[in-house]
Amino acid sequence: MAIRVLALVGSLRAGSHNRQLAEAAVKHAPDGVTVEIFEGLGEVPFYNEDLDAEANTPEQARRLRAAVSEADALLLFSPEYNGTMPAVLKNAIDWISRPHGAGVIKNKPAAVAGTAAGQYGGVWAQEEIRKSLGIAGAKVVDEVLLAVPGSVNRFAETHPEKDAEVIESLCKVLDRLSSDTMAA
Known part of the structure; x- marks a missing residue:
């Protein structure tokens, strides 16, 4: 059985x-695992309940939900902006x-990886993402972490x-x- 992992890049x-x-994850995924990067995350409008009605849900949001629904697991890649996650990832989670209680993320395994310019590699952002994913209903994988410092x-x-070293950790x-x- 091939495991399909959807990558969201922040x-x-x-x-x-x-x-x-994320491209390295696509290229070096272990046997039996395929990684696909979701394209167009920046085109998903900010979450607004007024837009989230079946007939009115924006196409990009429907595409995102469908891609998450079809995936077996999620892997979010994040930099750290001002000590926290980028808005585009928080918006995707929303x-x-x-x-x-019934979103496509419910009970879906999810992990976070990333790199940032600072000396800790974005760990604060990753902590916030894992927290948000857990509250949203995902099964958060936090036993294995990947935060690469000094990306620049x-x-x-x-x-x-x-x-x-990065490939081994990934x-x-x-x-x-x-x-x-x-x-x-």
Whole structure:
């Protein structure tokens, strides 16, 4: 059974190190695991209950919900903005958590990874994301963490897919996500 992991990238910047980390996950996913990056996250409008009626739900939000529904697990890649998660990831979590208690994220295994310029690699943002995912109903994987510090220097000359230490850690996260998915 192939495990389908949907990656949500919290940096919309061209050349984002978190996007590159997600690309490395696609390329180096362990056997039996496929990783797909959701495209268009920045086009999902801010969550608004007035927009979230079956007939009126924006197309990008419906696409996001469908992609999450079809995936076996989620892997969110995040930088750290002002000590917390980027708005685009919080917005995605809001959309996929609705309707309250029955959103497509309910009971879905989810993990967080990322890189940031600071010395801790975005751990504050990751903590906030795991908290939000858990409240939204996901089964949060937090036994294996990946927060890569100093992204500006570390990835200045090397793409994350060529960093053996990063790939090893990324594969551990995907293995754990996979085992949690199969146990569900």
